Amino acid sequence: MSVIYILLTVSVIVGVAFFFIFIAAVKSGQYDDSYTPSVRMLFEDELVKSETEKSTDIKTD
């Protein structure tokens, strides 16, 4: 029955680990600005496009 000790330990460790990840995320400022990142993540493609636009000008017209 002592398997319950292992199970409990594991579950508490997992819980505590997530808790510390949460604290670290707040500390890094992740929750300070909840809007800009949602726009920013869409930009990677735009940059590539403008670089290739010159060479493939005919296609994109």
Added chain:
Amino acid sequence: MENDTCFHCGDDCGNHAITFQEKSFCCNGCKTVFEIFNENDLTCYYDLQNSPGAIPKEIEGKYDFLSQENIIEKLTEFRSDDIEIVTLYIPHIHCSSCIWILENLNKLNPSISDSQVNFGKKTVRVTYSSKTTDLKSIVLLLSSIGYEPYISLDDFKSGKKHINRTLIYKLGVAGFGFGNIMFLSFPEYFEVNEYWLEQYKPMFRWLMFALSVPVVFYSAQDYFISAFKGLKAKLLNIDVPIALGISVLFIRSTVEIMFDLGSGFFDSLAGLVFFLLVGKFFQQKTYDFLSFERDYKSYFPIAITKIEKNGNENSIQVYDIKKGDRLLIRNEELIPVDGILINGKAKIDYSFVTGESQTVSKRSGDKLFAGGKQTAGVIELEALKSVEQSYLTQLWSNDVFNKNKEDGFTNITNNISKHFTIAILAIAIVATTFWLFNDASKAMNVFTAVLIIACPCAIALSAPFTFGNLLRIFGKLKFYIKNASVIEQLAQINTIIFDKTGTITSNKSSNAQYDGLSLSESENLVLKNSLRGSNHPLSRTLYNILEENNIVTLDGFKEHIGKGIEAKHDNINLKIGSASFVGKPEETSVLNTTVHISSNKVYKGKFTFYNSYRKGVSKLFNQLKKQFDLVILSGDNEGERENLKKLLPAKTKLIFNQKPEDKLEFIKYHQSEGAKVLMIGDGLNDAGALAQSDVGIAISEDVNVFSPACDAILDASKFKELYQYIKASKSAIKIIKWSFVLSFIYNIIGLYFAVTGQLAPVVAAILMPLSSISIVVFTTISTNLLGRKLK
């Protein structure tokens, strides 16, 4: 040909569209920005959003002060030998294109290693190498692409800003504790008498205890502190029964597990704290891009050009200005101190101060007040006072700005909690005494059970969720409120005081009336065309009022700054401007702004400008008059009295010639008579009145740029809806009262279990979240219904 809109900024291009690469631009500025982007492969800017740009402004010399060491030191948040980091506030940030271009600044200046936009706060944080570039070039670069940063005295004083994240931490701890305790207490809920479960019971219980310790001592500490403060001030605020409930829960549960009497109420305890904190978090709606605390510092520049005795020009800090200093004010710069005009033509726009957009002309020798903006060329002035002692700025030394309005205001929750706490204690004592005589072993059990179940979680949640939700609904309707208690105070208002200029009048358009000899058709033509060429605000207004006319090329056009315009076409020689300029003796006792016209040296007549009132003013006042005392408190002369009398209901009081301090005193007096005052104003001269009133609402044409310190900011376009907003606040109070009724019902059910001595942990664990959640659902649904009516 139909007029195009500018590819860059979206403005109407007029007839002088500049065409470049088959795209039209309204001015050279916009074209230049496009060229910059084009050269650097950044035209993607225009793909993300149509015409996202702004016209870059003249900035020559304006940012010279940014090369001064001590100013850089204050503005940057990090500085080392080769790296500097600065956060700049840019009001123009408004769309995804803005984020994109600002985060690609390094393409325009390779010394910039990183730039990050915070859209909500409208700031960009730039990291750059100070070896190859400097702050001034960064600011100039931003300005040249239409993103001029706004650097004010405020940035200078506040320094590094500290973000408070404790509530999120507390919420995290409580949530963590709540989830895990719930999970650990499940086996015991169902009382399965299994052998191994019995064996490990103590370990489960002590684990729960361990998890609840940080919840009680860290997450819930604010409730204890607030309850303690309340008791010290002899107030039974809502936090008293909450703190009592939490401590009783914790102590009883600990005792229970210590002596193996039961499993305790750790789950309910953690859940309670978690829900309460969620409520607090929800109520904390903040508008990052708005500031309710602004004073003159947010508008005043950091540095100004001083002319030394030997004629050298030097940038000095505004705080260093001494009496007698000679200062140079460029076009579009703000006058930071009271002074005497020495040189140049001053045309001062006092709209920051009074909300009046019409500029005032001053001659050399005239006194200029701090807060005005020069709008025509360069002037020199001699400082008469230092910054803090100027006419406008000394208003802020009034005590009223140090007072916290929430002090001394008992909110609806605390009001009810007084009676509630006493009732609960009475029930607890009666029930305990009853059990002492019947079954003494149960007495202590019942006493604690009453305090636990009566813990007013649902009551404490009603107001935060109702107000928090209403705050969001108002925010969507462009009525931005500082915090929840403002809504409550708004519901109790009985007197409304309006400022006139800029508040009930609109500063965008004015009405003009012509009296005098009628103008011939050709004279009208010349008039319209000459106004077209002038940038003077009065000319622009008049131009917009006059009927459309053909566009002709004038033979001669000359603008005499500060006087008027002279225009020639065919055989007509038109003079438009001040009375003396057109050759008419100056009229005395003129209260309204006028523009005079003469044709071929014959005086024709004048246009008199009247304030144009916002749409719906009359209707709004008629709605309000039934329930409120209405007052107009104006800093202006009585020129508009007759007009206002016609427009507004008869019982409206009209008071003119009020200085900023007078307005403040007026409100103070009425408050001492028992009035609950709502002040609606817009300029810095209303700041004192806004602070003194119970609720101060600032009207703003552009909420991003300008508003004095206040409790709420209302977008000017929504002015006519004011009555609806007040009504909604009153309904919100009703909603809260109904949810109090609802939570009393839950409390009575819970008390039945408690008083009869059969409160099992599982009952508490079901009843508490159930009551909290149903209150949240009820308030959210009813405020949303309320919000739907507003639209």
